[in-house]
Amino acid sequence: MKPRISPSVRSLGYWSAIFSSVFSIAYIIAQLMEWMGLLGSQGGPEGMSTPMGLVWLLTPSLLLGVSFVILMVSIHYCASENDKIWSHLGLTFATAYAVLIGIVYFVQLTLVVPRLMSGDTQDIQLLIFTPFDSFLYAVDILGYSFMSLATLFASRVFTGEGLGKKVRWFLTANGVLIPFLVFQMYYHPLIFIASLWAITFPGSTISLAILFRRQKTVSPERI
Template sequence: MNKRIGMYSAIVTLIGVVGFAVSMLLGSDAGGYLFSLFISWGFVPMICSFSAITTKENKASAYTAIAFSSVYAVLVGLVYFAQLTTIRLTKLNEQALAILNYKNLGSLFFNYDLFGYAFMALSTFFIAFSIEAKNKKDKCLKILLLVHGVFAVSCVVMPILGVFNGGTESGNTSGVIALEFWCAYFIPICILSYQYFKKKEKR
């Protein structure tokens, strides 16, 4: 059952990432927020599944990854659910929007979102140590997860340095390009994770 949950959650995460990428290309903010929720809903059980099937020696890093993934899901869940509900359906004044609107670069919720993805990156970094790399695909998955952990640094440092404050239209375009790059990077992680769990299921 643990391996099947891993397979299904990897698929859900993949659907979320692809849907998010397409939504950005189509300029659909609501679609992007919704699919971002799907990413978190798939990611947490995927991390838990890695933890469930890892060896006893790797449990500490796996449990750490679960904890970080949970923080990620809560932070981004609050941000995106607010965008789909309060921000989209309620008339708020400029002061409230300046704080709550994710589209305002450097806003509180924009920074919370980045902070959430820092925890996601930390989660992938620690879960990488639970991967039993016995072939090239497994090694590739492990490396991708480890390298993804580096994103945690930029997700924390850039908001603190005020990199996104006073964002412009060109800044928004650069942000979309960066997110599309992230999607292109994370899609192989989802696919390789699915294959990893499927291989374990056959044993």
């Protein structure tokens, strides 16, 4: 990672890390409430969400996609020339993640939820978001697998000890969740291991927010 970065990269990196943390934690809280049956569903990871549950779950998730891409762009501009290949790979997979989950969540919030509320779902059965057993759930899993790949590659940018080591550890830990994300479609209990994302991802973004906050900047006349 570069010893000094531009003020705009520092600011965008810090705030995108903050927003990524806020949106991910908001989603985690909503997911816990969903599994506990507090949002109208029967509870548990295999329960169908109610329209209210979908709104609470997917709104922060949709916003997370945007903030995460901006965060990965900021990491790319922090990387040393030798490490830009890793940050570029991370940014590429982050973009793929944002596109895939953006389609899933926008369709759910703007098309599926209103139809569920009106009871008119006859011609949109393919789009119903059923855990482990629907087209869009599979697309969602692919998206989060790409997110894990993004953090795995981006972890190579951060070297040394201290806070940089902590960022690298959290990003790597989030990356190695890939098989538990992908194969939960075949063996559903793997979702409980994949749920460690609730620790590894906010840990990554909170650590990155602190790192960007502490990062020294280049004076404007030297940029």
